Amino acid sequence: MNFRKIYALGLRHLYLIMNSFPRVLDLIYWPTVQIFLWGFISKFFTLNSEYYSNTVGVILTAAILYDFLFRASISFNMMFLEEIWSRNFTNLFIAPIRIREIIAALTLTAILRTLIGLVPAVLIAIPLFGVSVLSLGIPLIFLLLALYLFGITLGLLVTSGLLRYGPSFENIAWASLFFLAPLGCIYYPIEILPETLQIIAKGLPLVHIFEEMRSILMNNVVNYANILKSISISGIYFVLGVIVFYISYFGAKKRGTLINMGE
Amino acid sequence: MFIEIKQLTKAYNKYLAVNKIDFQIEKNKTVGLLGPNGCGKTTTIGMILGLVTPSSGEIFLDNKNINSFPRDQILNRFNFASPYVELPKKLTVIQNLEIYGRLYGLNNLNQRINDISSDLDIKNFFYRKTGELSSGQKNRVSLAKSLINQPEILLLDEPTASLDPDIGDFVRSYIQEYKSKNKVTILLASHNMSEVERLCDSVIMMRSGKIIDKGTCKDLIKKHGRNNLEETFLKLVRSKDEF
Numbered sequence: 001m002n003f004r005k006i007y008a009l010g011l012r013h014l015y016l017i018m019n020s021f022p023r024v025l026d027l028i029y030w031p032t033v034q035i036f037l038w039g040f041i042s043k044f045f046t047l048n049s050e051y052y053s054n055t056v057g058v059i060l061t062a063a064i065l066y067d068f069l070f071r072a073s074i075s076f077n078m079m080f081l082e083e084i085w086s087r088n089f090t091n092l093f094i095a096p097i098r099i100r101e102i103i104a105a106l107t108l109t110a111i112l113r114t115l116i117g118l119v120p121a122v123l124i125a126i127p128l129f130g131v132s133v134l135s136l137g138i139p140l141i142f143l144l145l146a147l148y149l150f151g152i153t154l155g156l157l158v159t160s161g162l163l164r165y166g167p168s169f170e171n172i173a174w175a176s177l178f179f180l181a182p183l184g185c186i187y188y189p190i191e192i193l194p195e196t197l198q199i200i201a202k203g204l205p206l207v208h209i210f211e212e213m214r215s216i217l218m219n220n221v222v223n224y225a226n227i228l229k230s231i232s233i234s235g236i237y238f239v240l241g242v243i244v245f246y247i248s249y250f251g252a253k254k255r256g257t258l259i260n261m262g263e
Numbered sequence: 264m265f266i267e268i269k270q271l272t273k274a275y276n277k278y279l280a281v282n283k284i285d286f287q288i289e290k291n292k293t294v295g296l297l298g299p300n301g302c303g304k305t306t307t308i309g310m311i312l313g314l315v316t317p318s319s320g321e322i323f324l325d326n327k328n329i330n331s332f333p334r335d336q337i338l339n340r341f342n343f344a345s346p347y348v349e350l351p352k353k354l355t356v357i358q359n360l361e362i363y364g365r366l367y368g369l370n371n372l373n374q375r376i377n378d379i380s381s382d383l384d385i386k387n388f389f390y391r392k393t394g395e396l397s398s399g400q401k402n403r404v405s406l407a408k409s410l411i412n413q414p415e416i417l418l419l420d421e422p423t424a425s426l427d428p429d430i431g432d433f434v435r436s437y438i439q440e441y442k443s444k445n446k447v448t449i450l451l452a453s454h455n456m457s458e459v460e461r462l463c464d465s466v467i468m469m470r471s472g473k474i475i476d477k478g479t480c481k482d483l484i485k486k487h488g489r490n491n492l493e494e495t496f497l498k499l500v501r502s503k504d505e506f
Contacts, residue, residue, distance in 0.1 A: 008365030087349040095366040096338035253316040259309040
Protein backbone atom coordinates (compact mmCIF):
# COMPACT_ATOMS: atom_id res chain seq x y z
CA MET A 1 0.00 0.00 0.00
CA ASN A 2 1.30 3.42 -0.97
CA PHE A 3 -0.24 5.87 1.50
CA ARG A 4 0.83 8.90 -0.53
CA LYS A 5 -1.37 7.72 -3.38
CA ILE A 6 -4.23 6.88 -1.03
CA TYR A 7 -3.88 10.39 0.37
CA ALA A 8 -3.85 11.86 -3.17
CA LEU A 9 -7.12 10.18 -4.08
CA GLY A 10 -8.62 11.19 -0.73
CA LEU A 11 -7.50 14.75 -1.38
CA ARG A 12 -9.33 14.72 -4.72
CA HIS A 13 -12.60 14.08 -2.88
CA LEU A 14 -11.77 16.52 -0.11
CA TYR A 15 -11.19 19.29 -2.68
CA LEU A 16 -14.50 18.38 -4.29
CA ILE A 17 -16.30 18.94 -1.00
CA MET A 18 -14.34 22.08 -0.13
CA ASN A 19 -14.97 23.66 -3.54
CA SER A 20 -18.72 23.44 -3.28
CA PHE A 21 -20.81 24.86 -0.46
CA PRO A 22 -24.04 23.28 -1.86
CA ARG A 23 -22.27 19.92 -1.67
CA VAL A 24 -21.50 20.42 2.02
CA LEU A 25 -25.05 21.58 2.59
CA ASP A 26 -26.36 18.48 0.82
CA LEU A 27 -24.20 16.26 3.02
CA ILE A 28 -25.60 17.86 6.18
CA TYR A 29 -29.19 18.41 5.05
CA TRP A 30 -30.47 14.82 4.74
CA PRO A 31 -29.14 13.44 8.04
CA THR A 32 -30.54 16.51 9.81
CA VAL A 33 -33.97 15.99 8.25
CA GLN A 34 -33.80 12.34 9.31
CA ILE A 35 -32.97 13.32 12.88
CA PHE A 36 -35.88 15.75 13.04
CA LEU A 37 -38.32 13.23 11.58
CA TRP A 38 -37.25 10.32 13.76
CA GLY A 39 -36.84 12.60 16.76
CA PHE A 40 -40.52 13.50 16.66
CA ILE A 41 -41.59 9.92 15.94
CA SER A 42 -39.39 8.77 18.80
CA LYS A 43 -40.93 11.33 21.12
CA PHE A 44 -44.43 10.19 20.16
CA PHE A 45 -43.64 6.49 20.73
CA THR A 46 -41.92 7.20 24.00
CA LEU A 47 -45.05 8.86 25.27
CA ASN A 48 -47.53 6.38 23.82
CA SER A 49 -45.84 2.97 23.56
CA GLU A 50 -45.45 0.51 26.38
CA TYR A 51 -42.48 -1.16 24.70
CA TYR A 52 -40.55 2.07 24.41
CA SER A 53 -41.71 3.64 27.67
CA ASN A 54 -38.92 5.19 29.71
CA THR A 55 -36.46 4.49 26.96
CA VAL A 56 -36.19 7.91 25.45
CA GLY A 57 -34.03 7.88 22.38
CA VAL A 58 -34.07 4.22 21.36
CA ILE A 59 -35.72 4.93 18.02
CA LEU A 60 -33.73 8.08 17.47
CA THR A 61 -30.46 6.31 18.27
CA ALA A 62 -31.46 3.53 15.86
CA ALA A 63 -32.17 6.19 13.22
CA ILE A 64 -28.78 7.80 13.79
CA LEU A 65 -26.94 4.48 13.56
CA TYR A 66 -28.90 3.48 10.46
CA ASP A 67 -28.10 6.84 8.90
CA PHE A 68 -24.43 6.26 9.67
CA LEU A 69 -24.62 2.99 7.72
CA PHE A 70 -26.55 4.68 4.92
CA ARG A 71 -24.11 7.62 4.67
CA ALA A 72 -21.06 5.32 4.70
CA SER A 73 -22.43 3.26 1.83
CA ILE A 74 -23.69 6.22 -0.18
CA SER A 75 -20.44 8.11 0.35
CA PHE A 76 -18.47 5.22 -1.09
CA ASN A 77 -20.84 4.96 -4.06
CA MET A 78 -20.92 8.71 -4.61
CA MET A 79 -17.15 9.02 -4.80
CA PHE A 80 -17.06 6.31 -7.43
CA LEU A 81 -19.97 7.86 -9.32
CA GLU A 82 -18.22 11.25 -9.24
CA GLU A 83 -15.43 9.71 -11.34
CA ILE A 84 -17.98 8.46 -13.87
CA TRP A 85 -19.97 11.70 -13.98
CA SER A 86 -16.83 13.80 -14.43
CA ARG A 87 -15.59 11.44 -17.17
CA ASN A 88 -12.38 11.05 -15.17
CA PHE A 89 -12.71 7.28 -14.97
CA THR A 90 -10.07 6.46 -17.57
CA ASN A 91 -7.57 8.91 -16.05
CA LEU A 92 -8.02 7.26 -12.67
CA PHE A 93 -7.61 3.72 -13.95
CA ILE A 94 -4.47 4.52 -15.97
CA ALA A 95 -2.84 6.25 -13.01
CA PRO A 96 -0.22 4.12 -11.23
CA ILE A 97 -2.47 3.37 -8.29
CA ARG A 98 -3.31 -0.20 -7.37
CA ILE A 99 -6.89 -1.36 -7.09
CA ARG A 100 -6.47 -2.07 -3.38
CA GLU A 101 -5.23 1.52 -2.96
CA ILE A 102 -8.34 2.82 -4.73
CA ILE A 103 -10.52 0.74 -2.37
CA ALA A 104 -8.53 1.94 0.65
CA ALA A 105 -8.77 5.58 -0.46
CA LEU A 106 -12.52 5.40 -0.99
CA THR A 107 -13.01 3.53 2.29
CA LEU A 108 -11.02 6.06 4.30
CA THR A 109 -12.50 9.11 2.59
CA ALA A 110 -16.06 7.82 2.98
CA ILE A 111 -15.73 8.19 6.77
CA LEU A 112 -15.01 11.88 6.31
CA ARG A 113 -18.08 12.44 4.14
CA THR A 114 -20.16 10.42 6.58
CA LEU A 115 -19.03 12.42 9.59
CA ILE A 116 -19.50 15.79 7.84
CA GLY A 117 -23.12 14.82 7.35
CA LEU A 118 -23.83 13.10 10.61
CA VAL A 119 -21.97 15.01 13.31
CA PRO A 120 -24.11 18.18 13.04
CA ALA A 121 -27.27 16.06 13.08
CA VAL A 122 -26.09 14.12 16.12
CA LEU A 123 -25.25 17.36 17.92
CA ILE A 124 -28.67 18.81 17.11
CA ALA A 125 -30.35 15.75 18.65
CA ILE A 126 -28.82 16.44 22.06
CA PRO A 127 -30.49 19.75 22.93
CA LEU A 128 -33.56 19.19 20.77
CA PHE A 129 -34.59 15.70 21.88
CA GLY A 130 -32.29 15.06 24.81
CA VAL A 131 -30.79 12.10 23.01
CA SER A 132 -27.09 11.40 22.60
CA VAL A 133 -25.68 8.35 20.85
CA LEU A 134 -22.73 8.69 23.19
CA SER A 135 -24.94 7.22 25.91
CA LEU A 136 -24.15 3.85 24.32
CA GLY A 137 -20.70 4.22 25.84
CA ILE A 138 -17.62 2.33 24.66
CA PRO A 139 -19.67 -0.28 22.71
CA LEU A 140 -20.68 2.55 20.37
CA ILE A 141 -17.19 2.47 18.81
CA PHE A 142 -17.54 -1.22 18.00
CA LEU A 143 -21.11 -0.88 16.76
CA LEU A 144 -20.00 1.95 14.45
CA LEU A 145 -17.10 -0.18 13.23
CA ALA A 146 -19.45 -3.04 12.35
CA LEU A 147 -21.86 -0.63 10.64
CA TYR A 148 -19.07 1.09 8.74
CA LEU A 149 -17.62 -2.17 7.47
CA PHE A 150 -21.05 -3.28 6.30
CA GLY A 151 -21.81 0.11 4.75
CA ILE A 152 -18.55 0.02 2.80
CA THR A 153 -19.33 -3.55 1.75
CA LEU A 154 -22.64 -2.40 0.28
CA GLY A 155 -20.72 0.42 -1.43
CA LEU A 156 -18.27 -2.09 -2.85
CA LEU A 157 -21.09 -4.27 -4.17
CA VAL A 158 -22.83 -1.31 -5.81
CA THR A 159 -19.61 -0.05 -7.39
CA SER A 160 -18.96 -3.58 -8.62
CA GLY A 161 -22.35 -3.35 -10.31
CA LEU A 162 -21.35 0.00 -11.80
CA LEU A 163 -18.20 -1.58 -13.20
CA ARG A 164 -20.19 -4.51 -14.53
CA TYR A 165 -23.26 -2.74 -15.92
CA GLY A 166 -22.07 0.85 -16.30
CA PRO A 167 -23.77 4.04 -15.08
CA SER A 168 -27.22 2.52 -15.62
CA PHE A 169 -26.63 0.65 -12.36
CA GLU A 170 -26.71 4.02 -10.58
CA ASN A 171 -30.32 3.66 -9.42
CA ILE A 172 -29.42 0.48 -7.58
CA ALA A 173 -26.89 2.52 -5.63
CA TRP A 174 -29.72 4.51 -4.10
CA ALA A 175 -32.00 1.54 -3.59
CA SER A 176 -29.49 -0.92 -2.13
CA LEU A 177 -29.91 0.02 1.50
CA PHE A 178 -33.67 0.30 1.44
CA PHE A 179 -33.70 -3.26 0.17
CA LEU A 180 -31.90 -4.56 3.26
CA ALA A 181 -33.50 -2.24 5.82
CA PRO A 182 -36.57 -4.42 6.54
CA LEU A 183 -34.30 -7.37 7.36
CA GLY A 184 -32.00 -5.25 9.48
CA CYS A 185 -34.55 -5.00 12.32
CA ILE A 186 -33.50 -1.42 12.89
CA TYR A 187 -36.60 -0.21 14.71
CA TYR A 188 -38.16 -3.49 15.86
CA PRO A 189 -37.01 -6.77 17.43
CA ILE A 190 -36.22 -9.72 15.19
CA GLU A 191 -39.24 -11.65 16.51
CA ILE A 192 -41.47 -9.41 14.39
CA LEU A 193 -40.14 -11.05 11.23
CA PRO A 194 -41.57 -14.35 9.91
CA GLU A 195 -39.37 -17.31 10.86
CA THR A 196 -37.88 -17.76 7.39
CA LEU A 197 -36.86 -14.13 7.23
CA GLN A 198 -35.43 -14.36 10.74
CA ILE A 199 -32.95 -16.96 9.49
CA ILE A 200 -31.86 -14.68 6.64
CA ALA A 201 -31.76 -11.64 8.93
CA LYS A 202 -29.44 -13.42 11.37
CA GLY A 203 -26.95 -13.76 8.54
CA LEU A 204 -26.72 -9.97 8.39
CA PRO A 205 -24.74 -7.94 10.90
CA LEU A 206 -27.53 -5.36 11.21
CA VAL A 207 -29.79 -7.49 13.38
CA HIS A 208 -27.00 -8.11 15.88
CA ILE A 209 -25.98 -4.45 15.90
CA PHE A 210 -29.46 -3.09 16.48
CA GLU A 211 -30.45 -5.81 18.96
CA GLU A 212 -27.33 -4.94 20.92
CA MET A 213 -28.11 -1.24 20.75
CA ARG A 214 -31.59 -1.88 22.17
CA SER A 215 -30.20 -4.15 24.84
CA ILE A 216 -27.75 -1.47 26.01
CA LEU A 217 -30.29 1.35 25.99
CA MET A 218 -33.26 -0.55 27.40
CA ASN A 219 -31.67 -3.08 29.75
CA ASN A 220 -28.24 -1.59 30.39
CA VAL A 221 -26.69 -4.89 29.37
CA VAL A 222 -23.65 -5.05 27.09
CA ASN A 223 -23.03 -8.35 25.36
CA TYR A 224 -19.56 -8.15 23.85
CA ALA A 225 -19.91 -11.58 22.28
CA ASN A 226 -22.82 -10.24 20.26
CA ILE A 227 -20.83 -7.14 19.29
CA LEU A 228 -17.91 -9.32 18.22
CA LYS A 229 -20.30 -11.44 16.18
CA SER A 230 -21.60 -8.35 14.36
CA ILE A 231 -18.06 -7.15 13.59
CA SER A 232 -17.06 -10.62 12.39
CA ILE A 233 -20.06 -10.93 10.09
CA SER A 234 -19.39 -7.44 8.74
CA GLY A 235 -15.73 -8.36 8.23
CA ILE A 236 -16.68 -11.47 6.27
CA TYR A 237 -19.03 -9.45 4.06
CA PHE A 238 -16.31 -6.83 3.58
CA VAL A 239 -13.84 -9.45 2.34
CA LEU A 240 -16.52 -10.83 0.02
CA GLY A 241 -17.23 -7.27 -1.20
CA VAL A 242 -13.56 -6.76 -2.04
CA ILE A 243 -13.47 -10.08 -3.93
CA VAL A 244 -16.61 -9.15 -5.91
CA PHE A 245 -15.07 -5.74 -6.70
CA TYR A 246 -11.92 -7.38 -8.09
CA ILE A 247 -13.98 -9.84 -10.14
CA SER A 248 -16.00 -6.93 -11.58
CA TYR A 249 -12.84 -4.95 -12.32
CA PHE A 250 -11.28 -7.80 -14.26
CA GLY A 251 -14.64 -8.43 -15.96
CA ALA A 252 -14.83 -4.77 -16.98
CA LYS A 253 -11.34 -4.96 -18.45
CA LYS A 254 -12.41 -8.01 -20.41
CA ARG A 255 -15.56 -6.30 -21.68
CA GLY A 256 -13.68 -3.07 -22.41
CA THR A 257 -16.08 -0.96 -20.37
CA LEU A 258 -13.35 0.89 -18.45
CA ILE A 259 -12.38 2.87 -21.52
CA ASN A 260 -15.88 4.05 -22.33
CA MET A 261 -17.27 4.60 -18.86
CA GLY A 262 -18.97 7.96 -18.81
CA GLU A 263 -22.23 9.78 -18.53
CA MET B 264 12.46 -2.75 -30.16
CA PHE B 265 10.91 -0.56 -27.45
CA ILE B 266 7.26 -1.49 -27.89
CA GLU B 267 6.28 -4.62 -29.72
CA ILE B 268 2.72 -5.71 -30.38
CA LYS B 269 2.32 -9.33 -31.40
CA GLN B 270 -0.87 -10.83 -32.84
CA LEU B 271 -2.96 -8.59 -30.60
CA THR B 272 -6.66 -9.43 -30.77
CA LYS B 273 -9.76 -8.22 -29.01
CA ALA B 274 -13.07 -9.94 -29.59
CA TYR B 275 -16.36 -8.86 -28.04
CA ASN B 276 -18.43 -12.01 -28.40
CA LYS B 277 -18.29 -12.62 -32.15
CA TYR B 278 -17.24 -9.07 -33.06
CA LEU B 279 -13.53 -8.65 -33.69
CA ALA B 280 -12.59 -5.13 -32.63
CA VAL B 281 -8.89 -5.77 -33.16
CA ASN B 282 -7.77 -8.67 -35.28
CA LYS B 283 -4.26 -10.09 -34.90
CA ILE B 284 -2.33 -6.88 -35.31
CA ASP B 285 1.47 -6.70 -35.23
CA PHE B 286 3.55 -3.57 -35.03
CA GLN B 287 6.63 -2.15 -33.37
CA ILE B 288 7.53 1.28 -32.11
CA GLU B 289 11.13 2.37 -31.76
CA LYS B 290 12.18 4.34 -28.73
CA ASN B 291 11.58 8.11 -28.95
CA LYS B 292 9.64 7.83 -32.21
CA THR B 293 6.13 9.10 -32.90
CA VAL B 294 3.80 6.67 -34.58
CA GLY B 295 0.40 7.62 -35.95
CA LEU B 296 -2.53 5.25 -35.63
CA LEU B 297 -4.99 6.02 -38.39
CA GLY B 298 -8.26 4.58 -39.46
CA PRO B 299 -11.97 5.30 -39.73
CA ASN B 300 -14.21 5.42 -36.65
CA GLY B 301 -14.65 2.00 -35.08
CA CYS B 302 -11.56 0.51 -36.74
CA GLY B 303 -10.02 -0.47 -33.38
CA LYS B 304 -7.66 2.43 -32.61
CA THR B 305 -9.08 3.21 -29.16
CA THR B 306 -9.32 -0.49 -28.29
CA THR B 307 -5.65 -0.88 -29.23
CA ILE B 308 -4.71 2.07 -27.03
CA GLY B 309 -6.91 0.64 -24.25
CA MET B 310 -5.05 -2.67 -24.43
CA ILE B 311 -1.66 -0.96 -24.27
CA LEU B 312 -2.82 1.04 -21.24
CA GLY B 313 -4.14 -2.08 -19.52
CA LEU B 314 -7.74 -0.87 -19.58
CA VAL B 315 -8.84 -3.65 -21.92
CA THR B 316 -7.75 -7.27 -21.60
CA PRO B 317 -6.68 -8.68 -24.98
CA SER B 318 -8.44 -11.84 -26.14
CA SER B 319 -5.08 -13.04 -27.41
CA GLY B 320 -1.69 -11.70 -28.40
CA GLU B 321 1.01 -9.97 -26.42
CA ILE B 322 2.44 -6.54 -25.76
CA PHE B 323 6.14 -6.23 -25.05
CA LEU B 324 7.95 -3.30 -23.55
CA ASP B 325 11.74 -3.45 -23.68
CA ASN B 326 11.39 -7.10 -24.72
CA LYS B 327 9.43 -7.92 -21.56
CA ASN B 328 5.79 -8.88 -21.59
CA ILE B 329 3.82 -5.97 -20.22
CA ASN B 330 1.93 -8.34 -17.91
CA SER B 331 5.14 -9.22 -16.11
CA PHE B 332 5.38 -5.68 -14.67
CA PRO B 333 3.40 -4.68 -11.56
CA ARG B 334 0.46 -2.45 -12.53
CA ASP B 335 1.74 0.70 -10.79
CA GLN B 336 5.27 0.25 -12.10
CA ILE B 337 4.21 0.01 -15.73
CA LEU B 338 1.65 2.81 -15.53
CA ASN B 339 4.27 5.15 -14.08
CA ARG B 340 6.01 5.01 -17.46
CA PHE B 341 2.83 5.81 -19.43
CA ASN B 342 0.37 8.62 -19.72
CA PHE B 343 -2.61 9.38 -21.88
CA ALA B 344 -4.69 12.30 -23.11
CA SER B 345 -7.92 12.39 -25.02
CA PRO B 346 -10.62 15.03 -25.42
CA TYR B 347 -13.11 12.28 -24.57
CA VAL B 348 -11.58 11.78 -21.14
CA GLU B 349 -11.82 14.75 -18.80
CA LEU B 350 -10.42 15.83 -15.50
CA PRO B 351 -12.76 16.39 -12.53
CA LYS B 352 -14.78 19.45 -13.53
CA LYS B 353 -15.38 20.79 -10.02
CA LEU B 354 -11.70 20.89 -9.15
CA THR B 355 -9.52 23.83 -10.10
CA VAL B 356 -6.76 23.37 -12.66
CA ILE B 357 -4.02 23.43 -10.03
CA GLN B 358 -5.91 21.00 -7.78
CA ASN B 359 -6.23 18.54 -10.67
CA LEU B 360 -2.54 18.80 -11.50
CA GLU B 361 -1.64 18.41 -7.83
CA ILE B 362 -3.79 15.27 -7.48
CA TYR B 363 -2.36 13.63 -10.58
CA GLY B 364 1.18 14.69 -9.66
CA ARG B 365 0.69 12.98 -6.32
CA LEU B 366 -0.86 9.89 -7.91
CA TYR B 367 2.20 9.63 -10.16
CA GLY B 368 4.37 9.96 -7.05
CA LEU B 369 6.27 13.10 -8.09
CA ASN B 370 8.75 14.43 -5.58
CA ASN B 371 9.30 17.83 -7.15
CA LEU B 372 5.58 18.41 -7.65
CA ASN B 373 5.42 22.21 -7.39
CA GLN B 374 8.38 22.67 -9.70
CA ARG B 375 6.91 20.26 -12.25
CA ILE B 376 3.48 21.93 -12.16
CA ASN B 377 5.15 25.30 -12.55
CA ASP B 378 7.27 24.20 -15.51
CA ILE B 379 4.56 22.43 -17.44
CA SER B 380 2.05 25.20 -16.77
CA SER B 381 4.40 27.87 -18.08
CA ASP B 382 5.11 25.82 -21.19
CA LEU B 383 1.43 25.23 -21.91
CA ASP B 384 0.38 28.73 -20.89
CA ILE B 385 -2.25 27.60 -18.39
CA LYS B 386 -1.12 29.59 -15.36
CA ASN B 387 -3.60 32.39 -15.92
CA PHE B 388 -6.50 30.05 -15.22
CA PHE B 389 -4.87 27.97 -12.50
CA TYR B 390 -7.56 28.75 -9.94
CA ARG B 391 -10.57 28.31 -12.17
CA LYS B 392 -12.64 25.14 -12.06
CA THR B 393 -11.73 22.84 -14.93
CA GLY B 394 -15.37 22.49 -15.97
CA GLU B 395 -15.59 26.25 -16.56
CA LEU B 396 -12.78 26.31 -19.13
CA SER B 397 -13.09 26.51 -22.91
CA SER B 398 -12.33 23.42 -25.03
CA GLY B 399 -8.91 24.79 -25.89
CA GLN B 400 -8.05 25.51 -22.27
CA LYS B 401 -9.33 22.11 -21.13
CA ASN B 402 -7.28 20.47 -23.84
CA ARG B 403 -4.09 22.14 -22.67
CA VAL B 404 -4.81 21.18 -19.05
CA SER B 405 -5.41 17.61 -20.15
CA LEU B 406 -2.11 17.67 -22.03
CA ALA B 407 -0.38 19.06 -18.92
CA LYS B 408 -1.80 16.18 -16.89
CA SER B 409 -0.59 13.69 -19.50
CA LEU B 410 2.95 15.07 -19.27
CA ILE B 411 3.08 15.61 -15.52
CA ASN B 412 5.08 12.43 -14.92
CA GLN B 413 7.34 13.00 -17.95
CA PRO B 414 6.14 9.71 -19.41
CA GLU B 415 8.39 7.49 -21.48
CA ILE B 416 5.34 6.53 -23.53
CA LEU B 417 2.60 8.99 -24.33
CA LEU B 418 -0.65 7.86 -25.88
CA LEU B 419 -2.71 10.58 -27.49
CA ASP B 420 -6.21 9.93 -28.78
CA GLU B 421 -7.22 12.71 -31.19
CA PRO B 422 -5.43 15.39 -29.15
CA THR B 423 -6.65 18.29 -31.27
CA ALA B 424 -10.21 17.15 -31.98
CA SER B 425 -12.73 19.99 -31.67
CA LEU B 426 -10.06 22.68 -31.34
CA ASP B 427 -9.96 25.82 -33.45
CA PRO B 428 -7.04 26.02 -35.93
CA ASP B 429 -5.06 28.40 -33.72
CA ILE B 430 -5.22 26.25 -30.58
CA GLY B 431 -4.81 23.10 -32.66
CA ASP B 432 -1.60 24.51 -34.08
CA PHE B 433 -0.43 25.55 -30.61
CA VAL B 434 -0.93 21.98 -29.33
CA ARG B 435 0.83 20.42 -32.33
CA SER B 436 3.74 22.85 -32.00
CA TYR B 437 3.96 22.12 -28.31
CA ILE B 438 4.05 18.34 -28.86
CA GLN B 439 6.78 18.85 -31.46
CA GLU B 440 8.77 21.08 -29.14
CA TYR B 441 8.26 18.79 -26.14
CA LYS B 442 9.47 15.82 -28.16
CA SER B 443 12.58 17.65 -29.30
CA LYS B 444 13.53 18.38 -25.69
CA ASN B 445 12.43 15.15 -23.99
CA LYS B 446 12.83 11.46 -24.57
CA VAL B 447 9.33 10.28 -25.27
CA THR B 448 7.73 7.67 -27.47
CA ILE B 449 4.34 8.72 -28.78
CA LEU B 450 1.45 6.74 -30.20
CA LEU B 451 -0.96 9.20 -31.74
CA ALA B 452 -4.46 8.26 -32.90
CA SER B 453 -5.83 10.98 -35.11
CA HIS B 454 -8.18 11.81 -37.97
CA ASN B 455 -6.22 14.92 -38.82
CA MET B 456 -3.90 13.90 -41.65
CA SER B 457 -1.84 17.10 -41.72
CA GLU B 458 -1.27 16.67 -37.99
CA VAL B 459 -0.06 13.13 -38.55
CA GLU B 460 2.20 14.20 -41.41
CA ARG B 461 3.65 16.93 -39.22
CA LEU B 462 4.18 14.92 -36.03
CA CYS B 463 4.67 11.27 -36.94
CA ASP B 464 7.78 9.41 -37.98
CA SER B 465 5.62 6.59 -39.32
CA VAL B 466 1.98 5.60 -39.49
CA ILE B 467 -0.14 2.49 -39.07
CA MET B 468 -3.35 2.36 -41.08
CA MET B 469 -6.19 0.31 -39.61
CA ARG B 470 -9.52 -0.81 -41.01
CA SER B 471 -12.04 -3.19 -39.44
CA GLY B 472 -9.64 -4.16 -36.67
CA LYS B 473 -6.78 -4.99 -39.02
CA ILE B 474 -3.62 -3.19 -40.02
CA ILE B 475 -3.96 -2.54 -43.73
CA ASP B 476 -0.66 -0.76 -44.25
CA LYS B 477 2.18 0.88 -42.40
CA GLY B 478 5.28 2.92 -43.13
CA THR B 479 6.47 6.48 -43.23
CA CYS B 480 4.03 9.07 -44.56
CA LYS B 481 6.22 9.69 -47.61
CA ASP B 482 6.53 5.99 -48.42
CA LEU B 483 2.79 5.37 -48.10
CA ILE B 484 1.88 8.36 -50.26
CA LYS B 485 4.36 7.21 -52.90
CA LYS B 486 3.35 3.54 -52.67
CA HIS B 487 -0.33 4.33 -53.28
CA GLY B 488 0.36 7.00 -55.89
CA ARG B 489 -1.41 9.83 -54.11
CA ASN B 490 -0.49 13.46 -53.43
CA ASN B 491 -0.84 13.53 -49.67
CA LEU B 492 -1.70 11.40 -46.64
CA GLU B 493 -5.39 12.31 -46.71
CA GLU B 494 -5.80 10.97 -50.26
CA THR B 495 -3.81 7.89 -49.31
CA PHE B 496 -6.01 7.37 -46.26
CA LEU B 497 -9.19 7.69 -48.33
CA LYS B 498 -7.89 5.27 -50.93
CA LEU B 499 -7.02 2.70 -48.29
CA VAL B 500 -10.19 2.89 -46.23
CA ARG B 501 -12.50 2.95 -49.25
CA SER B 502 -10.74 0.13 -50.99
CA LYS B 503 -12.71 -3.10 -51.21
CA ASP B 504 -9.49 -5.09 -51.03
CA GLU B 505 -9.06 -7.62 -48.30
CA PHE B 506 -5.86 -7.12 -46.41
